[in-house]
Amino acid sequence: MVMLRVHLKPAVAALVALLTLGQPSFAESRDISELLSELQSAKAPEAQKIARDIEIRWSASGSASANLLLKRGEDALEARQFTKAVEHFTALTDHAPAFAEGWHGRARAFFGLGEYGLALADLRQTLALNPSHFGAIYGLAALLEQLEKPEEAYDAYKILLNLYPAHEKALEGVSRLEPSVNGVKL
Template identity: 50%
Template sequence: MSVFRANLKPIVAAAFATVMYSMPVAAQQATLDELFERLKTADTVEAARIEREIQMQWRQSGSPSMDLLLKRGREAMEDDRPEAAVEHYGALIDHAPDFAEGWHGRATAFFEMGRYGLALGDLEHVLSLNPRHYEAIFGLGVIMEQLDRREQAYDAYSLVLGLHPNHERAAEAIKRLGRRVNGAEL
């Protein structure tokens, strides 16, 4: 019986250490709701940090296999191979249809290929899964602008700024389109 206890001690100690050291990490990780609330009032530097934290949470698939497909899709995009990225993201979507980042990645690849209709369909799916996905909303604005639908693009960029007031590209787009959409001030 004493042999059993001697073998049990390291297991109990390891379990205790795991619980004790993982609790602060779990407690420190803010919920998405908290992050979005802080993002609304953050300065530029803090907003960049919060944005990274939000995107890290969005990228958590919960599966090493799905993470690998996401990584391969991103690498294909970095290597300017959107067709290969579509394949990787398509496989990710097939296996994890409720993981918004797979849809977002494929939408980006479709956009790079000039396949705006397919990109719009995937962005719509992203937003059905994650209505606060400001990068997907920004993508809608970019596509609307490409299709010369300035008012819709302006509205999309405005939605982005409502979620993420420090989104530089959306702010630049609002400035660029503002005069055309709202007219010149008198």
């Protein structure tokens, strides 16, 4: 019986470590909150670095198979193979439906295919899972602008700028749409 305890202690410690280290910690989620807070006051070069750090953390699924599907989808997007990207991201959303990056990637692929209704649905799902997802908010604004809904696109750009004030494309979008939405100032 004593021998059993000696062998169990390392096994139990290993199991506890595995379960603890395998889960996102409070510190990790707090880090993203802190990074989002820093993003709100950062200037352009630093803001881009912070945004990239946030995106990297959002991309960490915690699953090797989900990470592989995400990588394959991203590679297909980069190669402009939108149909293939949809297939990979669909497999990812089936495998990990609570992982916002799968929905966001598939929305981008649908946008590339001109499937705006499907892209919009996936952007909504992304934002339901991660309301601070500035990439999805930008995608929504760009999609609304493509659909010739300038007021809604303008509002989405403004929401994005509340999260990420140095977002260059959102700043350009607001400048471009300001005259048509709010009129020309005399």
